[in-house]
Amino acid sequence: MGMRKVAVIGAGMTKFVRRAQETPKELSWEAARMALESCELTMDDIQAVCMGTAPDAFDGVHMKGEYLSDGAGAWRKPYLRAFVGGGTGVFTPIQGWYHVASGLFDVVLLVCEEKMSSFYPHAQAAFVTIFDHTTERPLKPNLLWIFAIEMNRYMTAYGINKKDIARVAVQHKQNAANHPCAMLGEADITVDDVLNSEVLAWPVQRLDVSPVSDGAVAIILAAEHVARRLTSKPVWIEGVGWNLDTAYWTNRDLAYPRYVEYAARQAYEMAGIQEPRKEIHIAEPYDPFDYKVLHHLEGLGLAERGKAVDLYLNGTAAPDGDMPVCPSGGLLGVGNPIAAAGLMKIAELFWQLRGEAGARQVPGSPKKGIAQAWGDLMQVGTVVIMGR
């Protein structure tokens, strides 16, 4: 379609922590700096900057794209903040991709940051104002409602039990034990630990949920001619897709994320992928809650509807399985600084496909991976396919 090839050539990531000393812009700067150093570039080489960050309420600064701009390296450069809620971390690389694919820029820096610990006493309350002011807010809704009723619907529609779903949380937290930036890696966690954790909003329990976190991730994109000069191991962005369903949660299919399917179809078509289950070697679906991984794997076409949990029960999703799912440890294990957590998935594919994922490296020299995030009013899907 007349687009240029775009590669990821560098990545950087801060530790994900419960309460960072750094300000949000300092976190952005740390990640940006690491990404530059990883491919030996300086700000003189960067032509434009894309910033991804979720609701302003988290960092407690209205228009925080502007607030974060200096830490992200935006000084005297074209700069734009993308925001599609939780989907932001995988949308920002899509935005960066069209900056480069279009021919406008050759080298672009992408930074995603979130500091959720500023919101007091708990970041969940930051979401109270996302609901409709007339039909929902008088009920004093909270975010857990959405996940709890969706999880219940998903379990009911397909007859899936909590014990099996807990395997997702266990697997991801175990994977995260090998991630140097993780806050909740636990090599010895068990299904019983998940099932015995505090009930927040049935069927959602404490260990079904990713933690509130602070952190930042940055990557650098380059056009093909630049990428080939700078690295012998470029990782290409081969497909992108994004899609939005109705914002009325009452009008959506709560058991199946159609918007993820549509986003994935767009990305598969662009990447020339016809049989995702055979052609995708690593998946990093969005996992703020354990059941959401299953939802998303089904939307991505990587499992039949209602059957994604089998990938965990039969070992396919394990790091040494046929299609490792969230070898990073995901949001459930590494942490969930919203936008940063999504971009972490892109960074993970970058490291895995280059064979640089250290103790987390999956075997078999994977060639293609898919990353996906979900957000806005719980109805946006963002998908990126990467390959080498």
Added chain:
Amino acid sequence: MTLLEHTKNAPQAWSGNLPVTSRYTYGLAGERFFRAMKDEGKIMGSYCPKCDHTYVPATVFCERCLGELSEWVDVGLVGELHTFTVLFVDCDGNPLEEPELVGLITFGDGGIIHRLEADPDELEIGMPMEAVLKPKAKRKGSILDIEGFRAVSK
């Protein structure tokens, strides 16, 4: 670790807030929807003939074709329990004294999120549930004119 537990060696912090107060209108659809609820005790939907889709609560436009919706329909007070949750913590992470029930009741192709007046053990997804309206004199034109939903009495 509970929701509100913070680490002891957390960095120093100071407090501030973002003071925002809003005054919302009901909108074109909301004005009519809430008047019908207040004055007539009805839940109204709006129908798009082109997309064969019924919006509940009623809207003045169809998000699928952006057509204007003029066919309003009374969808009754009984809908279907599509899914529900039992809440044990509030939005600040504090434990609730009594667990609360919240459900999605479908009407037409949409539905209403509301509190359920029920025993969690008697709830079954797919069961019919009925809106309990406040007495007319106490209704103010708010979603809280519905006190909640309960099982349809047999």
